[in-house]
Amino acid sequence: MIIPNMHYADLKESYLFYNIAQKTKAYVEAHPGTHLYRMGIGDVSLPLCDAVIQALHEAVEDQAEKERFHGYMPETGAPFLREAIAGYYGERGVSLSPDEVFVSSGASDELGDILDLFDRDSAALVIEPAYPAYVDANVMAGRKIVHLASGEENGFLPAPDDRLEADLLYICSPNNPTGAVFRREQLQAWVDYANKTGAVILFDAAYEAFIEEEGLPHSIFELEGAETCAIEICSLSKTAGFTGTRLGYTVIPKALVRGGMNLNEMWVRNRTTKTNGVSYIIQKGGAAVFTPEGQKQIHANIQVYKKNAACLMETLDALGIWYCGGKNAPYIWMKCPDGMTSWEFFDYLLHEIQVVGTPGEGFGACGEGYFRFSTFGSVEDTKEAARRLAKLLKK
Structure with missing residues (x-):
């Protein structure tokens, strides 16, 4: 008899980013042709230098x-x-x-x-x-x-x-x-x-x-x-x-x-x-x-992501929402508004303005009530996501 590693039974039922993928897939299937502004997973959008x-x-x-x-x-x-x-x-x-x-x-x-x-x-x-x-x-x-x-x-x-x-x-x-x-x-x-x-x-x-x-x-x-x-x-x-x-x-x-x-x-x-x-x-x-040339080129790309971060930070500052990160990192960690849970906020952004982020609860219990944005998306999508975010949360 082959004995499996029973510690796998102690893992959470599914991985954070798998859950996000399943939710976004279901939304796209229900709303064909909709463009999503993806600021969840930390994948880059610029090509190799x-x-x-x-x-x-x-x-x-x-x-x-x-x-x-x-x-x-x-x-x-x-x-x-x-x-x-x-x-x-x-x-x-x-x-x-x-x-x-x-x-x-x-x-x-x-x-x-x-x-x-x-x-x-x-x-x-x-x-x-x-x-x-x-x-x-x-x-x-x-x-x-x-x-x-x-x-x-x-x-x-x-x-x-x-x-x-x-x-x-x-x-x-x-x-x-x-x-x-x-x-x-x-x-x-x-x-x-x-x-x-x-x-x-x-x-x-x-x-x-x-x-x-x-x-x-x-x-x-x-x-x-x-x-x-x-x-x-x-x-x-x-x-x-x-x-x-x-x-x-x-x-x-x-x-x-x-x-x-x-x-x-x-x-x-x-x-x-x-x-x-x-x-x-x-x-x-x-x-x-x-x-030297490689360092120059990769830092030029990093500056693009930095500008994305600055765009989002400016929006959150205007809304008066607490956050950290952004300046020295490609992630912004914000407090969910109005006492929403992190998964409630995820669903709210997805269904209201088609913006995808990452619920803080997926990073541990004390991440509940917070939300992560990745700044690795395109400049155009980030600007539009920030505009939609500002309009939605001003309500």
Whole structure:
């Protein structure tokens, strides 16, 4: 008899974005020809930049020539890409060796896979509201989850709580879904807490490129002592439009040791056992992101999404609605008006003005009463959605 992983029975009945897709599908079927203004899922709308496209074409041509053909790539990443990423960190004053950088097929994959490094008896602390995969991946593993609530009173950026015991600490900054960003002293408190307790921080930096305020840390390794307590997981999906191309990277310092085991060495062993690496073509495209021209081009695209955020923020300001995020993140987290629940507000926007967002309740219990907008849509759709939102809520 095959025994399944019974922890799957502990998962919520369906995934947040699946629910949204089903509701929008039903609406479109009932209202054929209706245009929806989609600001829910965080998928990009601008194409890959020219520097990346050129590198991808060159890599394809390499694969057509025997002298330049590449088969299996190193499981931990091509040296040229690991070196480029280490150089990117160096520009921000973070010293990494290339073999502390691991190339992945994306942050979402890595956030689940990285749990292989930790015993299932270890407890995971999740700051809520949170990206649902943090919770679900640990539920699947049968791991105890400690929930740390956040709210308006702390700007959705809570401090460590000595009363909570956990071995893994999930921190996402800029945050998904709230768009809030930890200040240096706030993040330092978490680093100090992890080093004091022996916990390991899993730092999700997927949106670091959206930070524009001086003094806000882009990487946890900008903080003193982080190299002995943190793993950083990054993505090129939102930074450079790789949502359909799939590429990310993970930083595990050689100084990170727990129970006499070196986590960098453990991850080398894991990757060389469980993967065959990321394709040469995709890694060549990724390396182009870290060139001067690539950086210039991806930040031009990011500015388009920033203008979308500014448009929505201006609307919410005029309406007098509380929100956070937007300035240093591609997400805006607003309070639902008139005491509506987040799913009630979702249905209200969908049926009244054909705008699709994401109900806060889907990110944890303390997300109830809040709503997330993604700013990755087209400029035209964002402006029209903001106009409709303003007209509807002025009522």
